[in-house]
Amino acid sequence: MLKNQLQHLFSLEGVRMAIVIDPEGRVADEMGASNIRGEQLAAVVSFVMAESRAMATRLGQEQISMVFVEFRELALISVPLRNGYFLVVITEIGANIGQVSYEMKKHQDIISSFL
Amino acid sequence: MTGPLPTGFFVGEMQAPFRWMLIHAARFQGIIRVQTPDGEGHVLVLKGTPMGCSFRRGRDELRGEAAYRHILSFPVVDLSIYRYTGEEMDEATRILLESGSICTGRDMIPEPGPNRVDTLPAVTARAVEGPPLTAPGAAVSHPPAEKNLPSRDMAGESTEFSAEEAPVVLPSGLNLEDLAYLLLGRILRLPGVQAVSIFGRGKSVLSFGNVELDSLVVLAEDMLHAAKEISSVMRTGSFVHLTLQIPSGKVIVAPYFNEYLCILTSPGVNLGQIRKILKEIPDMADDGRGTS
Known part of the structure; x- marks a missing residue:
């Protein structure tokens, strides 16, 4: 189940939220911090992904592999899924970003299979 | 180029902007040999301050401030760093002085000490x-x-x-x-x-x-x-x-x-x-x- 996959990502140390966003910028499923407004976050993150896609296209690439945005207090990692969906994980600063992104990529296909 | 300078004690090599190097050389005395795409030279440094400089570019030899300015014109240069004793420092200074390679312009010499700051508008x-x-x-x-x-x-x-x-x-x-x-x-x-x-x-x-x-x-x-x-x-x-x-x-x-x-x-x-x-x-x- 999709929830189980998100639960796995959420269980990684330093992860505050794992969320799957649909092509229209709405939450398909989420797991994590209740103080983060998933719908609003989905809308702005889909905006980031759209701009990132524009950059990738300009560079002659049809796909993006990952978008990583770091702030002073948290980081956001986003990877594309099937059919325009994407998976976003929000971590605390100090989380093992290498491990989190590895797990995201590892579960990318499995999560896509539920969409 | 300038006459034979003391060899000094080899400290290491690096690639860096020369000015960056000086900022991190507040307690250093010695010679820094510099290689750029168009030639090579050396800068005598005393506590982060360039004391003398020489640079050979093809057949041209630049000395003093002209040489130093030329080195600064490269974003990054190859550096070989050699530490001098007090005696070696004196000898190198004499050699550079005799060859007219001493840096005399006050404006080219950064103030020693990392704590001094100049304020610039944004x-x-x-x-x-x-x-x-x-x-x-x-x-x-x-x-x-x-x-x-x-x-x-x-x-x-x-x-x-x-x-x-x-x-x-x-x-x-x-x-x-x-x-x-x-x-x-x-x-x-x-x-x-x-x-x-x-x-x-x-x-x-x-x-x-x-x-x-x-x-x-x-x-x-x-x-x-x-x-x-x-x-x-x-x-x-x-x-x-x-x-x-x-x-x-x-x-x-x-x-x-x-x-x-x-x-x-x-x-x-x-x-x-x-x-x-x-x-x-x-x-x-x-x-x-x-x-x-």
Whole structure:
């Protein structure tokens, strides 16, 4: 189940939220911090992904592999899924970003299979 | 070139902007041998201050300030560092003096000590053509040249990032433009980095590399604005950087004082090395960035 996959990502140390966003910028499923407004976050993150896609296209690439945005207090990692969906994980600063992104990529296909 | 200088004790080799090297040589005395694409030379250094300099460029030999200015004109140079004893220092000074290679201009010598700072307005910097030549002891004033590093206060932005619009204070001997050259040179030297640019308001202010970035900075700025929107829905703290990873490489966007850096890399680049340099930017700014 999709929830189980998100639960796995959420269980990684330093992860505050794992969320799957649909092509229209709405939450398909989420797991994590209740103080983060998933719908609003989905809308702005889909905006980031759209701009990132524009950059990738300009560079002659049809796909993006990952978008990583770091702030002073948290980081956001986003990877594309099937059919325009994407998976976003929000971590605390100090989380093992290498491990989190590895797990995201590892579960990318499995999560896509539920969409 | 200048006559045979004392060999000294070999300390090490590195690639770095020469001015950066001096900043980190506050307790060093010795000779720094310099290699550039067009020749080689050496600089006698005493506690972070260039005392004498000579440089051979083909058949030409530059001496003193001319040689030093030529070395500073390269963003990054190859350096071999040799420490001198007091006696070796005296001997080298005598040799350089006899050959007319002593640096005498006060303006070319950075003040010793890392704590002294010069205040510069956020968008004003001296021209980068190097310190002006002066007759020994002559006092020269440097009218600040308007530099086209635009400030976003003029764009009327009101995000939390506007808090960065404080007067920038830099370590002595550096201005914003020097710093930009040093930083871009360091980044460009990293394996896998293809191009690097400083941009603001959709325009590239300064860029280096073998890929033309001017047309990309508009898109980089769009990504940046989208990423900043995340702060409107959750508490994030200030923006640190954005990395877009695509099969053919990476695009990294990060703040640079009142502007932004855009770095284009191949897939195999060591992001850690880039992030290490990026982390030094706030450090450099925090050292003296005023809040008034």
